[in-house]
Amino acid sequence: MRAAAIAGAAGLVLAVTGACAPPGETSSGPGTPTAVTSTSAPTSTTATSSSAPTPTYRSPEDIYLLHNALYSAGQVRPVACKLPDIALRTRKAVQQYSAALVDCLQRAWKPLVDRTDSLLTPPGLHTVDQGARTGCGVVDDEDEAFYCGDNTGIYLDWDAYLEEDPGDRVEVSIYLQFVVAHEFGHHLQHLVGISTQFDLRLEDSAGAAQLEQTRRHELQASCFAAAFLGAHQRTLDLTGDELELYEWVAHTGDDDDPPAPTPDHGTRKSNTAWTDAGFKAKSPAACNTWVVPASRVT
Numbered sequence: 001m002r003a004a005a006i007a008g009a010a011g012l013v014l015a016v017t018g019a020c021a022p023p024g025e026t027s028s029g030p031g032t033p034t035a036v037t038s039t040s041a042p043t044s045t046t047a048t049s050s051s052a053p054t055p056t057y058r059s060p061e062d063i064y065l066l067h068n069a070l071y072s073a074g075q076v077r078p079v080a081c082k083l084p085d086i087a088l089r090t091r092k093a094v095q096q097y098s099a100a101l102v103d104c105l106q107r108a109w110k111p112l113v114d115r116t117d118s119l120l121t122p123p124g125l126h127t128v129d130q131g132a133r134t135g136c137g138v139v140d141d142e143d144e145a146f147y148c149g150d151n152t153g154i155y156l157d158w159d160a161y162l163e164e165d166p167g168d169r170v171e172v173s174i175y176l177q178f179v180v181a182h183e184f185g186h187h188l189q190h191l192v193g194i195s196t197q198f199d200l201r202l203e204d205s206a207g208a209a210q211l212e213q214t215r216r217h218e219l220q221a222s223c224f225a226a227a228f229l230g231a232h233q234r235t236l237d238l239t240g241d242e243l244e245l246y247e248w249v250a251h252t253g254d255d256d257d258p259p260a261p262t263p264d265h266g267t268r269k270s271n272t273a274w275t276d277a278g279f280k281a282k283s284p285a286a287c288n289t290w291v292v293p294a295s296r297v298t
Contacts, residue, residue: 064193073112076231112180124153147186185221225285250275
């Protein structure tokens, strides 16, 4: 009985031992050798981070000239613009009328310039005589108006904007409106970085190529002027006969009679195309003269 008990106990031990397989082994029953099955270690996957896109280099010319932020700044919105109803017969009157217009231009263009992250400071306004010294040289008999970037000033030869009789007032006023708005256009070009790139192009060109760059600059300033005047067509009453007078002024070109001594402001055809586009769009988006072929800035 004792032997049988021992034998029975031994069988129980075998049975229990066979049932307890070490980790990684499979039990096949009492007394049967167990087969070891290997458990593969988890495969570690290394996450491959997608490489960041390489920034695209943009040249200053591309940023400030070809695709200036002003072109996408929106339409010029009309502002309250009350110009003085005065006879343009004196230097003081020309100064007063022009100053009121500059104030309108400043307020109308400010929201657009703000969107370019530039600061629209008001330009200086100077009514001068021929022979006067300015920040950009001496005024000669061909300088009825010009913009000086060195001191951000608009200069007007006031004697060129006088009415000879009351019947000339509307015509002279519209002429002065366009001229001041054009020079303010140069002020915009200066502040948003267009003129700096234009100056670099001038340095790298000569002859006909240089004149082409100058026409691009001047035609754009005229287009900016037209965008402002188009936005203020009702405010400034540019309708009927007054609209025809405006178009006569805005469309004037280097090839008119008498022709300009230097073809640097554009032909009647080019001036008509750019000022009509600006007037209709009421936006600097219509005024990118830098990306068009030379045939459009003749």
